[in-house]
Amino acid sequence: MSQALIELTDLGFAWPGQAPLLDIPALRLEPGESLFLKGPSGSGKTTLLGLLGGVQKPDRGHIRLLGQDLGELKLAARDRFRVDHTGYIFQQFNLLPFLSVRENVELPCRFSPIRARRASERHGSIDQAAATLLAHLGLNDPALLARRADSLSIGQQQRVAAARALIGQPELVIADEPTSALDADTREAFIRLLFTECRDAGASLLFVSHDQSLAPLFDRQLSLLELNRAARPASDLEA
Amino acid sequence: MYLLRLALASLANRRFTAFLTAFAIALSVCLLLAVERVRTEARASFASTISGTDLIVGARSGSVNLLLYSVFRIGNATNNIRWDSYEHYANDKRVKWAIPISLGDSHRGYRVMGTTTSYFEHYQYGRRQNLQLAQGRAFASDPFEVVLGAEVAEALHYKLGDPLVLAHGVAAVSLVKHDDKPFTVVGVLQRTGTPVDRTLHISLAGMEAIHIDWHNGIPARGAGKVSAEQARHMDLKPAAITAVMLGLNNKIATFSLQREINEYRNEPLLAILPGVALQELWSLMGTAEQALFVVSLFVVLTGLIGMLTAILTSLNERRREMAILRSVGARPWHIAGLLVLEALALAVAGILAGLGLLYLGIALAQGYVQANYGLFLPLAWPSAQEWNLLAIILGAALLMGSVPAWRAYRQSLADGLSIHL
Numbered sequence: 019m020s021q022a023l024i025e026l027t028d029l030g031f032a033w034p035g036q037a038p039l040l041d042i043p044a045l046r047l048e049p050g051e052s053l054f055l056k057g058p059s060g061s062g063k064t065t066l067l068g069l070l071g072g073v074q075k076p077d078r079g080h081i082r083l084l085g086q087d088l089g090e091l092k093l094a095a096r097d098r099f100r101v102d103h104t105g106y107i108f109q110q111f112n113l114l115p116f117l118s119v120r121e122n123v124e125l126p127c128r129f130s131p132i133r134a135r136r137a138s139e140r141h142g143s144i145d146q147a148a149a150t151l152l153a154h155l156g157l158n159d160p161a162l163l164a165r166r167a168d169s170l171s172i173g174q175q176q177r178v179a180a181a182r183a184l185i186g187q188p189e190l191v192i193a194d195e196p197t198s199a200l201d202a203d204t205r206e207a208f209i210r211l212l213f214t215e216c217r218d219a220g221a222s223l224l225f226v227s228h229d230q231s232l233a234p235l236f237d238r239q240l241s242l243l244e245l246n247r248a249a250r251p252a253s254d255l256e257a
Numbered sequence: 258m259y260l261l262r263l264a265l266a267s268l269a270n271r272r273f274t275a276f277l278t279a280f281a282i283a284l285s286v287c288l289l290l291a292v293e294r295v296r297t298e299a300r301a302s303f304a305s306t307i308s309g310t311d312l313i314v315g316a317r318s319g320s321v322n323l324l325l326y327s328v329f330r331i332g333n334a335t336n337n338i339r340w341d342s343y344e345h346y347a348n349d350k351r352v353k354w355a356i357p358i359s360l361g362d363s364h365r366g367y368r369v370m371g372t373t374t375s376y377f378e379h380y381q382y383g384r385r386q387n388l389q390l391a392q393g394r395a396f397a398s399d400p401f402e403v404v405l406g407a408e409v410a411e412a413l414h415y416k417l418g419d420p421l422v423l424a425h426g427v428a429a430v431s432l433v434k435h436d437d438k439p440f441t442v443v444g445v446l447q448r449t450g451t452p453v454d455r456t457l458h459i460s461l462a463g464m465e466a467i468h469i470d471w472h473n474g475i476p477a478r479g480a481g482k483v484s485a486e487q488a489r490h491m492d493l494k495p496a497a498i499t500a501v502m503l504g505l506n507n508k509i510a511t512f513s514l515q516r517e518i519n520e521y522r523n524e525p526l527l528a529i530l531p532g533v534a535l536q537e538l539w540s541l542m543g544t545a546e547q548a549l550f551v552v553s554l555f556v557v558l559t560g561l562i563g564m565l566t567a568i569l570t571s572l573n574e575r576r577r578e579m580a581i582l583r584s585v586g587a588r589p590w591h592i593a594g595l596l597v598l599e600a601l602a603l604a605v606a607g608i609l610a611g612l613g614l615l616y617l618g619i620a621l622a623q624g625y626v627q628a629n630y631g632l633f634l635p636l637a638w639p640s641a642q643e644w645n646l647l648a649i650i651l652g653a654a655l656l657m658g659s660v661p662a663w664r665a666y667r668q669s670l671a672d673g674l675s676i677h678l
Binding site: 067068071073074093094097098100101102106108111112113114115116117125126128129130182 | 259263266267269270577578581582583584585586587588589591673674
């Protein structure tokens with residue numbers, strides 16, 4: 019078997035003084051694969067993403083990203099590793115409102131020399147990389163690049179966030195409910211754009227959402243509730 | 258330096274608060290520098306009230322007292338010195354020049370000083386500047402001529418040729434006037450910013466003439482009276498004077514001559530070094546100036562605490578900003594650095610604006626302050642001392658900035674990438 023992009027083994031985590039939140043025996047994500055992870059609130063979704071980003075350390079078990087055990091890295095090294103290899107898209111308000119669209123997209127290149135290098139190698143320059151990605155995502159008006167990020171519509175902002183996650187070709191894109199603020203029509207269009215761009219960049223996509231209707235679009239789907247032995251049954255949550 | 262760009266952009270996004278914060282710092286910096294500059298200049302101008310004079314000699318009393326009445330025209334001499342004592346030292350071969358002065362009368366609240374023309378020749382103030390006549394001439398052979406200080410002429414609207422009557426004693430409202438012997442204005446001095454401006458200068462002969470028919474402090478009556486015309490023909494050599502200012506040929510002799518005068522056998526005398534006595538006097542008045550300085554330091558501290566408050570309150574609403582930065586690769590120390598830079602940017606903006614306000618203020622008030630208080634505020638680059646103060650302010654701002662920086666550091670470690678707030 020080839021090297022997995024993400025490989026979780028026997029992962030356990032609890033916040034200090036609280037009951038165990040995560041207990042995941044195994045989870046794999048292959049290079050180039052798109053995975054839909056269904057996770058209602060309370061299922062430990064945010065914590066799992068924090069662990070994958072190396073912000074928290076697991077109490078037990080291993081998280082391997084590109085073969086690197088995150089637990090073996092120091093905090094600063096985990097931070098660097100995260101930005102070098104992972105792009106993030108969040109639910110909404112992903113952008114720094116006071117920066118221009120272009121600057122928002124280029125942010126990861128400011129903190130990761132690897133992504134800055136890859137972006138300029140592929141597109142000639144970081145600026146060019148940002149413009150190309152935005153154009154692919156349907157934002158091809160040059161005047162728009164110079165506008166303040168918060169002057170865009172929510173749908174446009176999410177596409178800017180996608181461009182930011184993809185710039186410099188990280189191996190992994192983690193999307194945390196990126197479509198929840200979008201209406202049904204734009205939602206599917208956004209995901210298709212995301213697929214295309216991830217495929218172009220050769221990135222795996224880990225998509226976390228509670229919206230089951232999107233699941234069929236993905237290579238594979240998993241439910242965090244089933245995966246996580248520490249999760250409470252859904253019926254409890256609704257009560 | 259991308260962090261600085263981020264810090265500035267984030268500040269610009271909160272420009273109203275940022276502006277107010279920087280403005281508060283600017284005002285406090287301006288106040289501090291203004292106090293510092295006025296203080297320095299006041300001390301310098303005080304120290305340059307008299308220059309070039311090596312020794313001041315008077316009757317034995319305190320050195321500050323002697324300085325006060327001889328130079329500042331404040332208070333009174335306890336005793337006079339005899340004319341022959343004056344002559345003894347004026348003719349000493351170590352002495353280059355001697356200015357006898359005689360005080361005790363006044364004119365509408367301004368002191369009258371009897372002296373000789375050597376006063377106009379040798380008396381110096383500031384950076385070794387001699388007195389200059391703005392109009393007219395120095396008093397000459399006629400005893401009833403007066404040369405006015407600039408402020409006297411201006412405040413009392415005297416011009417050349419005007420007659421004026423001196424009053425006996427120095428009380429603000431004097432009951433006894435020398436109205437039988439009026440004086441004529443023959444000259445007006447240029448403004449010096451020193452007590453000279455508030456003095457009326459007459460010759461020693463004039464001083465003697467107005468008191469010639471006085472006995473035991475009361476004017477003569479009836480037949481004993483001496484008219485001005487009669488006085489002109491009398492011997493007007495004074496018997497005593499109030500003090501003497503001495504300039505020496507060789508500065509090295511100053512201390513030995515001072516000791517000699519202090520030990521003079523024929524009369525109890527006191528010789529002082531004006532510079533030393535000025536220092537002594539300033540140290541008496543220095544407390545008020547120190548207090549002002551301390552108050553303005555606290556105002557700066559208040560400005561900086563205002564900045565600290567503004568940054569701290571912004572922290573909570575900026576957790577999302579921090580989380581976004583973390584997700585694009587900013588490490589916790591980046592976040593901390595961002596806040597330190599923010600504090601630094603506010604402080605630098607405040608300091609620059611404060612300097613701007615200071616120079617604007619000086620440019621506007623320079624003329625007025627010089628005319629009214631005799632203080633020249635230079636429109637010069639900050640002095641070494643002022644640079645030090647600015648550096649201390651910047652250092653304090655840095656220290657203050659590290660408080661929110663530390664909090665944001667902890668916060669961004671705890672929040673991580675989660676921005677679900």
